[in-house]
Amino acid sequence: MKILILSSSTGGGHNMRARSLSEWAILAGGIETATLQALENTHPLYRFGVETYNWIQRTAPWLHHLYFNYLEVAGMFKSGSRIIGRETFIQSLRELKPDLLLSVHGSTNHGFFDLAREAIPGIPCVTYCGELFGGYGFSKHWANPNADLFIGAVPECCEAAARYGVPPEKSEVGGFLLDPHFYNPPMSSEEKGTYRREQLGLDESRFTLLLGTGAVGANNHLPLLKQLAAAKVHPQVIALCGKNQKTFSEIQRWAKDHPQIPVKAMAYTREIPQLMQVSDALVARPGTGTTCEAIQSGCPIIHNGIGGIMPQEWITVKYTRKHQISETIHFARSLPSIVDRWMNNRQEVEQIKSQISKIRPPQSPIALLQRIRSLI
Numbered sequence: 185m186k187i188l189i190l191s192s193s194t195g196g197g198h199n200m201r202a203r204s205l206s207e208w209a210i211l212a213g214g215i216e217t218a219t220l221q222a223l224e225n226t227h228p229l230y231r232f233g234v235e236t237y238n239w240i241q242r243t244a245p246w247l248h249h250l251y252f253n254y255l256e257v258a259g260m261f262k263s264g265s266r267i268i269g270r271e272t273f274i275q276s277l278r279e280l281k282p283d284l285l286l287s288v289h290g291s292t293n294h295g296f297f298d299l300a301r302e303a304i305p306g307i308p309c310v311t312y313c314g315e316l317f318g319g320y321g322f323s324k325h326w327a328n329p330n331a332d333l334f335i336g337a338v339p340e341c342c343e344a345a346a347r348y349g350v351p352p353e354k355s356e357v358g359g360f361l362l363d364p365h366f367y368n369p370p371m372s373s374e375e376k377g378t379y380r381r382e383q384l385g386l387d388e389s390r391f392t393l394l395l396g397t398g399a400v401g402a403n404n405h406l407p408l409l410k411q412l413a414a415a416k417v418h419p420q421v422i423a424l425c426g427k428n429q430k431t432f433s434e435i436q437r438w439a440k441d442h443p444q445i446p447v448k449a450m451a452y453t454r455e456i457p458q459l460m461q462v463s464d465a466l467v468a469r470p471g472t473g474t475t476c477e478a479i480q481s482g483c484p485i486i487h488n489g490i491g492g493i494m495p496q497e498w499i500t501v502k503y504t505r506k507h508q509i510s511e512t513i514h515f516a517r518s519l520p521s522i523v524d525r526w527m528n529n530r531q532e533v534e535q536i537k538s539q540i541s542k543i544r545p546p547q548s549p550i551a552l553l554q555r556i557r558s559l560i
Contacts, residue, residue, distance in 0.1 A: 246492025318344025
């Protein structure tokens, strides 16, 4: 069985899910996968749109309200006839010869499905949607009543799709699509302490704050650290810098001048599952990918809304607020009071962790793959 995954590099969550599905397929056995960057590989105009999306996310998230609403109205990918460069996409399908098409991106659930059925008659077309809530910010383009199956990460996602016409018999809750390491047995308190000391060079028991960064490098690490220092709130900090060497170097220099806040700056790493487990709280943009990783790891969340919150991030915030597992800041100066409260009230942190355990999906992606396989 060969699955072709349709993704795009807008943000990092879509490719993260595509990569995770491929890794789970290897573990399941008997399933081959290929991933196609359906937008940027089909036409230069779409590649420009992806780059614009990521530029906005890094520099002015509030602008996404204009971008999002334009795409909702324009319906550029609503049918196969509207897709520019469709011959390129069809040629890719004929070369790859998949048995099933799986979309993990909001723009590839309609027109690209039409073109796939034109190129390979009868091919099953499935949507996996990782969004966590409905309402403003949930794109109507996720929902295609003519798809063979809609898989939502959580019940709220399937409810949102139903409002746009997805029949109940074609909709299922599938849980999160995350790196297999997020499903390893949880670390014990002793193992967490040892990891902090031996792998990170940090204190075993000190309150640990994890500063996350997205795949496109969006972060506010330095302003947040400066506000903690100014307020004399002194957790120890793990600062994820990804491939942003400038941020990595700046934080290292800052940490040398502020020893009262021990900081472990880290470049790109695959140890996010371990880092989330050994952290008492995560500060990150309200992306669905990072939020789902935090839920799977049992890590309380402080959503970073500095510079505005994008529509697709608002639905993540609404989900975590509904389940009482997060706080949200809109200014760097708002962080110290939350961290100080949590440092001095560990019971509140434990209550949040208890809430997280109640909403963590019980199934692993193996069950999702088995369901997909049944469509062949």
